[in-house]
Amino acid sequence: MSTDTTSAIGPVEGGPRYDVDNPAPYIEAPRKRTGRTPRATRGNFEMAAWLFMRLSGVVLVVLVLGHLLIQLFLDGGVSKVGFAFVAGRWASPFWQVWDLLMLWLAMLHGANGLRTVINDYAERANTRLWLKGLLYTATVFTILLGTLVIFTFDPNIR
Ligand code: HEM
Numbered sequence: 001m002s003t004d005t006t007s008a009i010g011p012v013e014g015g016p017r018y019d020v021d022n023p024a025p026y027i028e029a030p031r032k033r034t035g036r037t038p039r040a041t042r043g044n045f046e047m048a049a050w051l052f053m054r055l056s057g058v059v060l061v062v063l064v065l066g067h068l069l070i071q072l073f074l075d076g077g078v079s080k081v082g083f084a085f086v087a088g089r090w091a092s093p094f095w096q097v098w099d100l101l102m103l104w105l106a107m108l109h110g111a112n113g114l115r116t117v118i119n120d121y122a123e124r125a126n127t128r129l130w131l132k133g134l135l136y137t138a139t140v141f142t143i144l145l146g147t148l149v150i151f152t153f154d155p156n157i158r
Contacts, residue, residue, distance in 0.1 A: 049112055049115075052108070052109070052112065053109060053112060053113065056105045056108065056109040057109065059101070059105055060102070060105055060106060060109060063098065063101060063102040063105065063106075064102065064106070066098075067098075067099075067102060086153075087153070087155035090150065090153050090155075091155065096150055096151075099150055100147065100150050103143065103146045103147065103150070104143060104147075107139055107142055107143050107146075108139075108143075111135055111136070111139040114135055115132060115135065118131045118132055118135065
């Protein structure tokens with residue numbers, strides 16, 4: 001049992017004992033923001049990206065598992081997948097939107113994940129610049145091309 005009464009949380013080993021005669025040093029309060037305080041120069045991009053990875057991940061579980069179930073297991077498995085099968089599904093706006101959402105979310109999720117990997121592992125600023133340039137170019141190209149295909153797909157092509 002401690003007999004020390006100077007601290008509510010008990011004695012601090014070796015530390016200073018503060019009391020009325022020996023007050024703790026005064027720590028200045030943080031400055032308050034005023035109208036003249038400059039605006040923060042950093043935005044919330046990384047927080048939004050962190051949240052996006054979680055939210056898109058949850059949606060992707062449904063989209064990707066549903067996609068795999070239909071393509072690989074139902075109605076005779078993968079052997080049914082061909083031009084006619086794709087044409088049949090893309091005749092419906094429901095599956096067009098499904099595939100469009102899957103394309104956009106998987107590409108943005110994957111690209112943002114790789115952005116994190118590049119930031120973590122590429123040590124030289126120049127290497128990061130080139131790898132991310134390549135990543136963003138490939139991402140934009142794939143998203144645009146995929147979107148174009150979903151909306152301009154012609155089942156009667158010869
Ligand atoms: C199927 C459902 C999916 C779920 C639930 C999911 C979930 C997640 C989560 C929560 C993270 C963040 C991890 C962290 O910050 O430490 C992550 C990272 C990542 N995801 Fe996904 N994801 C899914 C699908 C995908 C797909 C389809 C791709 C590729 C197109 C992908 C590629 C990546 C990459 C490259 C990372 C970064 C890995 C890292 O930081 O080490 N994910 N995923």
